[in-house]
Amino acid sequence: MTSTPDPKATPGDLTELKRVLHQVSDLNAAASLMSWDQETQMPPDAARVRGLQMSTLAGLSHELFTAPRVAELLDAAADPADETDAALVRVTRRDHAKATRLPTEFVEEQSRAASEAHHAWIEARQTGSFATFAPHLERMMDLARRYADHQGYDEHPYDALLDDYEPGMKVGQVRATFTDLRDRTLPLLRRIVAAGDATDYSVLTRPFPVDAQRRFALRIAEEAFGLNPGFSRLDESAHPFQTNFSRDDIRVTTRFDERYFPMSLFGTWHETGHAMYEHGVAARLERTPLSRGASLGVHESQSRMFENLLGRSRPFWERYFGVFAQAAPDVAAGQDALSLYRAVNRVQPDLIRVEADEVTYNFHIMLRFELELALLEGTLQVRDLPDAWNARMQEFLGVTPPDDAQGVLQDIHWSAGLIGYFPTYTLGNLLSVQLLDAARQDPVIAQEVDRAEYGRLREWLVQHVHQYGRSRTPAEITLAATGKPLSADAYVAYLEGKYGEIYGLN
Numbered sequence: 001m002t003s004t005p006d007p008k009a010t011p012g013d014l015t016e017l018k019r020v021l022h023q024v025s026d027l028n029a030a031a032s033l034m035s036w037d038q039e040t041q042m043p044p045d046a047a048r049v050r051g052l053q054m055s056t057l058a059g060l061s062h063e064l065f066t067a068p069r070v071a072e073l074l075d076a077a078a079d080p081a082d083e084t085d086a087a088l089v090r091v092t093r094r095d096h097a098k099a100t101r102l103p104t105e106f107v108e109e110q111s112r113a114a115s116e117a118h119h120a121w122i123e124a125r126q127t128g129s130f131a132t133f134a135p136h137l138e139r140m141m142d143l144a145r146r147y148a149d150h151q152g153y154d155e156h157p158y159d160a161l162l163d164d165y166e167p168g169m170k171v172g173q174v175r176a177t178f179t180d181l182r183d184r185t186l187p188l189l190r191r192i193v194a195a196g197d198a199t200d201y202s203v204l205t206r207p208f209p210v211d212a213q214r215r216f217a218l219r220i221a222e223e224a225f226g227l228n229p230g231f232s233r234l235d236e237s238a239h240p241f242q243t244n245f246s247r248d249d250i251r252v253t254t255r256f257d258e259r260y261f262p263m264s265l266f267g268t269w270h271e272t273g274h275a276m277y278e279h280g281v282a283a284r285l286e287r288t289p290l291s292r293g294a295s296l297g298v299h300e301s302q303s304r305m306f307e308n309l310l311g312r313s314r315p316f317w318e319r320y321f322g323v324f325a326q327a328a329p330d331v332a333a334g335q336d337a338l339s340l341y342r343a344v345n346r347v348q349p350d351l352i353r354v355e356a357d358e359v360t361y362n363f364h365i366m367l368r369f370e371l372e373l374a375l376l377e378g379t380l381q382v383r384d385l386p387d388a389w390n391a392r393m394q395e396f397l398g399v400t401p402p403d404d405a406q407g408v409l410q411d412i413h414w415s416a417g418l419i420g421y422f423p424t425y426t427l428g429n430l431l432s433v434q435l436l437d438a439a440r441q442d443p444v445i446a447q448e449v450d451r452a453e454y455g456r457l458r459e460w461l462v463q464h465v466h467q468y469g470r471s472r473t474p475a476e477i478t479l480a481a482t483g484k485p486l487s488a489d490a491y492v493a494y495l496e497g498k499y500g501e502i503y504g505l506n
């Protein structure tokens with residue numbers, strides 16, 4: 001980016017490399033801040049120019065990061081003795097290689113195709129016409145295959161896609177873990193459905209004013225889960241998310257429905273889990289490629305832990321029912337901690353992934369994983385996808401979507417080219433319980449969690465998961481924190497214990 005040639009990079013000196021990485025990080029943070037503003041504050045007419053501005057920042061960041069100078073600096077960096085520097089060089093080399101393997105024309109084609117596919121997907125959802133979206137999905141699959149070819153892989157093209165979201169994870173491991181999970185939780189789901197459910201769930205749809213929902217959700221996020229207005233804020237957006245521009249500048253969003261409070265409450269606590277992960281990354285990693293969560297799966301383990309393992313636990317509702325009743329006296333009338341605990345843990349096989357409970361959720365993921373894998377391999381044709389989708393919904397959950405909008409068209413991911421992304425949701429669920437079990441090996445943490453106090457648990461998570469950022473791989477974090485590789489064991493035991501009791505199966 002200068003007119004005079006750079007001097008030769010000094011072997012072993014990381015000063016210049018770090019300066020470039022800080023600049024890249026700052027440009028990305030500026031673009032993320034614009035994106036957060038776009039989703040939460042921006043007046044609608046600003047969208048067109050905002051898109052151009054964000055695209056300029058993204059272009060500058062990419063140009064800076066993929067410049068030949070960075071390759072020189074990485075070559076000269078050798079293998080630093082300092083552990084953090086070594087991780088920085090390792091991860092940056094990997095990111096740099098990925099970013100430079102793609103020809104510019106391919107990146108542009110991908111971006112155009114995704115934009116067109118997105119519009120087609122919106123139209124297809126409105127009209128319920130899969131045929132409108134089908135040619136775009138074919139193109140996204142073709143691009144995904146070519147992406148994998150550009151990046152390279154040892155055994156399966158899906159590995160190259162998965163690696164962007166879950167570094168180091170392989171399709172064979174996902175397949176084996178998911179098969180095990182399915183074989184052990186489908187019988188549980190069948191027993192729950194067979195047991196029947198006479199609970200009155202109308203409490204969930206009683207009116208709970210939005211302002212009061214916000215205050216309650218935030219109070220719990222702060223008191224129980226450690227969110228702090230000093231480094232975070234909560235806003236509203238169409239789709240909840242967490243984003244951050246440093247570990248001390250974190251934005252959480254949620255959405256509200258006056259007649260369905262679980263959406264805002266559990267949405268806020270879910271995103272708070274993501275937020276606390278980013279806040280827990282060590283300050284020394286700030287403004288580098290290491291300063292965020294290790295993977296989407298590890299990230300989801302943190303959000304699911306707060307949302308489900310803690311927020312939907314019995315001790316939690318026993319401790320906070322009084323606060324809830326103050327915030328929502330009309331909703332709480334005639335209820336107690338146990339009845340509310342029961343209501344927010346309803347198991348109901350249904351059509352929509354994002355509304356699914358803990359028992360059925362993973363089936364939504366497993367079917368998407370199987371289908372996108374088959375599409376990528378070419379053993380399933382796009383035109384046959386809706387039938388394949390509906391058949392699996394019937395097989396797993398015993399429901400058939402009345403139309404494709406409530407079936408194969410419900411998620412944005414495939415239209416955005418996010419193929420290989422879905423498994424991370426279930427990997428995160430599995431890891432959430434495996435981590436909590438490991439933390440509970442400390443009897444003090446176990447006693448606290450059983451009283452819905454999470455201070456020491458949060459310290460444990462910072463120590464064993466958060467602080468490392470991307471300097472350790474998901475597999476390394478999992479093994480070091482829990483003493484074993486990721487598996488379905490802990491999650492299956494958790495579901496059997498919790499829902500066996502709720503549905504009186506034992």
Ligand SMILES: [Zn+2]
Pocket residue numbers: 270274299300303
């Ligand atoms: Zn999440």
